[in-house]
Amino acid sequence: MPTGRSLSGVPSKATVVMTKIELVGLLDGGRYFEGPRWHAGRLWFVDCMNRTLLSLDCSGGCEQHARFEDDTPCGLGILPDGRLVVLTMFRKRLMICADGQLSLSGYP
Secondary structure, X not given: OOEEEOOOOOXXXXXOOOOOXXXXXXXXXXXXXXXXXXXXXXXXXXXXXXXXXXXXXXXOOEEEEEEOOOOOEEEEEEOOOOOEEEEEOOOOOEEEEEOXXXXXXXXX
């Protein structure tokens, strides 16, 4: 049995239990997924190489919410009011996605 020291410096004994984990794929066919965030019952993320904003519902259904024609999305966040923000890589823009439309951020 492994031994170690507790935070107080007193020797302690620890038991290590390993559990086998099986990974399950949620979505196939993307090119480079980035920035996963859980919001409003969906997993939101960008596919940088396909230049899209996507989300998955709990049953695995995928929906495309926006396409970036002139830049590459590279990050994703959620504002306190629930709107999604997407950062772009080359033009360095902060875009807001609301009601299926992308617009330049006027936030705060």
